[in-house]
Amino acid sequence: MTSLERTLNCFSAEPIHILDKGISLSKYTLLDLSVENIEVKNMDMADPTVCQTYIDSILKQGDALVAYGGYLEQRGLYASNSHFSGEDKEIRNIHLGVDFWAPTGTKVLAPIKGKVHSFKNNNIKGDYGPTIVLVHSLGNTQFYTLYGHLSLESLDGLFVGKEFFMGEVLGTLGAPDVNINYAPHLHFQIIKDIQTYMGDYPGVCTTENKGYYASNCPNPYFLLKI
Numbered sequence: 001m002t003s004l005e006r007t008l009n010c011f012s013a014e015p016i017h018i019l020d021k022g023i024s025l026s027k028y029t030l031l032d033l034s035v036e037n038i039e040v041k042n043m044d045m046a047d048p049t050v051c052q053t054y055i056d057s058i059l060k061q062g063d064a065l066v067a068y069g070g071y072l073e074q075r076g077l078y079a080s081n082s083h084f085s086g087e088d089k090e091i092r093n094i095h096l097g098v099d100f101w102a103p104t105g106t107k108v109l110a111p112i113k114g115k116v117h118s119f120k121n122n123n124i125k126g127d128y129g130p131t132i133v134l135v136h137s138l139g140n141t142q143f144y145t146l147y148g149h150l151s152l153e154s155l156d157g158l159f160v161g162k163e164f165f166m167g168e169v170l171g172t173l174g175a176p177d178v179n180i181n182y183a184p185h186l187h188f189q190i191i192k193d194i195q196t197y198m199g200d201y202p203g204v205c206t207t208e209n210k211g212y213y214a215s216n217c218p219n220p221y222f223l224l225k226i
């Protein structure tokens, strides 16, 4: 365990809600969107309707309301999008956060007290859409959390330095026309060193860079315990 992982792990012994507290954590089910899942192999998961239909089937199967997962998952769904590859660039398909798939408008909560570091509508194809980054201090440790695919209203009234308490509503999930054509979900990522990024940070990386990003973006479960 790195020192940040240890700090995150020690923060709470109890699971932490990151979506509407009215949704019991017993109604969360794991979702596998990796290339190893043969069920999604021939599906066009970049199509939000196809993706939502698959998620709905997983929710029904698990008698659940939220599907989640994806940390360090290698995914096929970015292959068709030029945002994640270029002519000479290796494809970025290792997912660095955890996604929580739930209906448009679902409340997103700050899982830990923090201040707004930056926010932005990353509105190019394949990107996060409306995004908020919080900065947190735990003891001597500073780190950041990123919330992507939010609604436009989530950015209303925000300012750098605005404080959010643990459990306070940070925003709501955006619809596919705002979240840049994904089935509605929260992309949640923890970042140790955000460099000069503002309202943005890579959410996927190449296999070649997996080592660096995995250590800079620890597993969110250390904090959330879901």
Ligand SMILES: [Zn+2]
Binding pocket: 070, 095, 097, 098, 099, 186, 187, 188, 203
């Ligand atoms: Zn994601």
